[in-house]
Amino acid sequence: MIATQGLTHRYHSKNGVLSHEIVFPDLAVERGESFLLLGNSGSGKTTLLHLLGGLLRPLTGKIEIEKIDIASLSETELDRMRGRQIGFVFQRNHLISALTVKNNLLLAPFLAGEKQHEERVDLVLDELGLREKKNAMIFELSQGQAQRVAIARAIINKPSLILADEPTSALDDKNCDQVIELLNKVAMENNAALIVATHDHRLKSRLTKQIIL
């Protein structure tokens, strides 16, 4: 469902004089497949995820999502594609703290321009064991719970691709296990492709398909 060809990105140093290019390996991930994107800090994992999610335009190369070259999309079309097809999970600070759990989840269909179904919210929260947190504020959640809410938000629009950037590195072992398991599970259930960028060694044994940068 997503395939890349000859992706490169140019980094600029702070003073803008020095720059270096990074060349990413080609990859192809189908629906229902889970990949681990491994690499040291600074190896470009986040950059690659942002390129795949259309948050960043590549220097050269081609990204196809569902056979559509995303370079051909306008900014607005890209926004819409991102809202409907892609679910992001970040390391932390990714929930809107002014909103309740429920409204954080409803924000996803609202921003993607889709219908908001409260039953879908209930269903997803149930699935992630967060039913009683529906009306809680974000600051009332533990880190593990917050990460599960983030997963719930990533899948509420039934995306075809889930991109997770260091989803477990701020979590303890127990929560780490739970989160990766849930990510895997919901990706399978929604028949979505899953790419997890991490340097967290605890995950190596959980996902066997790996891309190393």
Place this chain on the structure above:
Amino acid sequence: MSIQQLIWNYLKAKKLNTGLNILLLSLGIAMITLLILFNNQLEEKMTNNSKGIDLVVGAKGSPLQQILCSVFHVDFPTGNIKLREADRLAKHRLVKYAIPLALGDSYQGFRVVGTNRAYSSIYQADLASGGWWEKDLEVTLGSAVAHLTKLKVGDRFESAHGLTKDGHAHDENKYVVRGILKKSGTVIDELILTTISSVWKVHEEQVINHNDQMPISPSLLVPSVEAGDSLREITSLLIKYKNPIAAIQLPRFINTQTSMQAASPAFEMARLFMLLGVGADALMGFAYVLIFISGLSIFIALYNSLKERRYDMAIMRSMGASRGLLFKTIILEGSILTFIGASVGILLGHAVLVFFVLIMEEGQKMGLSAGIFYVEEGVILAGSVVLGIFCSLLPAIQAYRVNIHNVLAGS
């Protein structure tokens, strides 16, 4: 979830900040609203009160005092004029009608005015109960007088000299209430109307004219006395011009050819407003400073919160929000904030006036009303929204330009 809900939640999440901004703006707006209410209503009152009066003729002195005394009944007379001279002027060919006034006494701060029925008719006054004053010492009360003094038809009272509540009481002659007027929204609501000769009677140590017979050739202004009476005096004469030429000729004639003085209410009021206008302008200026500061404070609040919200914005972009939506959110947040502030301010301004009217007797006497909304208040509301948009423009442009990758990658 909707854009309004999103904004509302953001405002709610920073209660202190939001509250402070609303408070600051609403104070400035309340001040302007109050000034608008006062100014407009005072001006309306003044025009209503001087309607039908082109010229006030009285003893020589301050023309402004003469107007304040004989039209608005808030100052003391400049002196008296001879009835004989007033009579002569009333017959002038350029005078449409002339109404005599005899002032001097009050009851609990409400002025007793000796005059004739022509005076009540220029204010289109109507009776609420009882009848019009006819005989000497009969009075008809204005509605505010009846309301505040609790006098009823048939009650007797004695007037006091001057305009204060504790002047020398004329306890020899008591007035009797014949009737009470309906509220008219003019100065007549605050007056006690009686005949001219009642005022004379109350003030004379020995009554000069003892015979109650009708005079052989009655005076034009006060038919109960002989024309050409050399002793009787009145306070002033209210004149309506017959034609526009009178406006040029009559004041000059009076001021140069007689011992009396003519003052125009329109001219004197314009002069007074010019003098008072400085104070009102200063207050208005202060209100604008408050509004400017609140605008600045809203700008700073939005700008600061934007720094904290850059991450939120990037997250929302990653969830499919367009640049335009973020721009719209910030603009709406600013304008909703100023809209609420302005609404609160306008209501606060009206509330202060309600309070003023309830607590202060002066407020009731002036007949101010807090229930009236003026077009200017709508303009203020619209202006505040524009202010909100203006203050949120720069933060909104920054929101529009948020670089998702840089913010999310933490670089």
